[in-house]
Amino acid sequence: MTSRAAIDVRPITEAEFADWNRAMNIGFLREPSMSEEVIDARRAQFTPGRSVGAFDAGRCVATFRSFAQELTVVGGAAVQADAVTNVTVSPTHRRRGLLTRMMTEELAAAKGRGDVVATLIAAEYPIYGRYGFGPATWATEWTIDVPRTGLDPRWAGPEDGGRVDLVDAEDVRKLGPELHERLRRVRPGVVSRDELWWRTTTGAVRFHATFHEPFYVVYRSAAGEVEGMAAYTTDDRWGDGKQPLNTARVKWLTGVTPAAERALWHYLCSVDWVVRVRSGYRAPDDLLPLLLPDPRAAAVTTHADFLWVRVLDVVRALEARTYEGAGSLVLEVADADGPAGGRYRLEVSEDGTGTCAPTTENADIALDVSDLGALYLGDESAVRLVALGRVREERAGAARTADALLRTSRRPWCPDVF
Template sequence: MTPRADIDVRPIAESEFADWQRALNIGFLREPTLSEEVLEARREQFTPGRSVGAFDDGRCVATFRSFAQELTVVGGATVPADAVTNVTVTATHRRRGLLTRMMAQDLAAAKERGDVVATLIAAEYPIYGRYGFGPATTATEWTVDVPRAGLDPRRAGPEDGGRVDLVGGEAVRKLGPELHERLRRAQPGAVSRDELWWRTATGAVRFHPTFQEPYYAVYRSAGGEVEGMAAYTADDHWGDAKQPSNTARVKWLTAVTPAAERALWLYLCSIDWVTRVRSGWRAPDDLLPHLLPDPRAAAVTTQADWLWVRMLDVVRALGARTYGAAGSLVLEVTDRAGLAGGRYRLEASADGTGVCAPTTGSADLALDVAELSVLWLGDESAVRLAALGRVREERAGAARQADALLRTSRRPWCPDVF
């Protein structure tokens, strides 16, 4: 076994990308070797200095990548984020501290750049809490049993004067970015998408050899404005007596008005031969079930943690969002990595704005940076975390006051996986 100190952890050179990508595929239990076409497509993700590998005798045995991202906070402001992805350690090199070394390098660089938070989507729950990350949003997937939904099979389309049309990938690349910008500016937990996201989502760049072109549905209001868009696929299953039993699977659905959301879900539930609709990952308080005459027809298939957040700058993070009430709260924040710990006073005004600054005043709540990261987007309850022993009240009633300040009327949601 190679000693830990002899394993080189560093940013990769572009010439090492193929070896790094092979290690990534092995870590994710995918076919190790990529075609030249797919490998060249994935090179578009390469950013010098932000793709890191661990090398044992010249062979890549662990991978880590981060990229620039913007995250929307409560109130609609955005903060710069360090988005972490492509994290693997080859099975032969587990338990040698390789992830810890890669994460420490990346978070230190993110702090130096001025990123306010780091983000990730966790494949496994137990890993990232020890690095200061906490699950700040939840995602839910529903499966709609269309025949049970109680919808009128004679329905032809939106009843508000709008319309739903099918378009191709080129139209999605033209119309989608502006629509997503409208959504993410209003949705806490949403993240930015670059041009490459739209090219891969529509097959213009193919990271996987088996890309299946989706159908794309666009909703336009009565005035002709694009207010919603959905991408979905469908299978081809038929049961006994030639009865259709097909499932439409939503890859993503973006709607910036309730009318658009209603029109797109009802369209998906009205497609001939489709008897089930899988919603894809949605906000846990999504409108979908209650758009149906019988909400029980939408059964929860999966509900799980989604976007994980790690604060790097408490002052800027708490100062960026808005608050539901006026009040003052002093937080004692512990950070084992030494990146964001300290004692901070949050002052929220009646107009919703907030100011945060270091203080020497007595603490009201004591918590780890991971728990503060969980509370920050407004989905979790400080009272609940206190009951779990993850937040400690230094002043009676402080957790309830924190909830009054931090919690939101609609739950935060991240539409993306990265």
């Protein structure tokens, strides 16, 4: 077994990109080899210095990549984020500290770049808390039993004067970015999408050998403004009696108004031959079930953690978001060998804006930086974390104060896997 010190952890060169992708596929239990066309397409993601590999005798055995991202926080502001992805360790090289080496170096680099937080989507729950990440958003998927919804099967379009139209990939690339920016301005947890995202989601750039083109629909209001868009696929399943039993699977659905969400979900439940609709990952408090005459027709299929947040700069993070009321809170943040440790006073004015600064005052609550990440977007409860023994009250009632300030009326939502 090669010693830990003999394994070389460093940014890869462009010439090592194919080997790095092979190692990533192995880590994710995918077919190791890929075509030259797919490798060339994936080069669009390559940024010098931000794709890291671990090499044993010249062979890549672990992978790690980061990229620049913006995260919308409570109140609509965006903070600079270090998005972490493509994290793997080959099964031959587990338990040698490779992830710790890669993550430690990356978080230090992110702090040096001025990033406020780091983000990731965790494939496995137990891994990332030890690096200071906490689950800041959760996701729910529903399966809709269409015949049970109570919707009129003769539905042919919105009743509000708007309309739903099928469009093609070029329309999505043209209309989608502006619509997503409107969503980003109002929903905490939403992350930025660059041009490459729109090109890959519509098949203009293909990171996999096969691409199944989805159907795309757009909702326009009575005034002609684009307020919603969805992409979905369907299967081709028929019962023994020649009855259709098809399922529509939503790849993504964006609505910036309740009317748009209602129209798009009703459309999906009206497509001939479709008897089930899989919603894709939505916010746990999504409007979807209650948009149906019989909400029980939408059964929860999946409910799990989704976007994880790691606070790198406590002062900038807490000052970037807004709060639900006036008040103050002194937080003792534990961050072993990390950049966020210390004691901080958060002061919130009547208009919901906050100021934060290091302090020597007595702490009101004490918590790990991972729990600060879980609380940051307003989804988690400090009172609940106290009950779990993860947050400690240094002043009686301080957790209730924290919830009154930090929690939000609508839950944060991240629509993207990255």
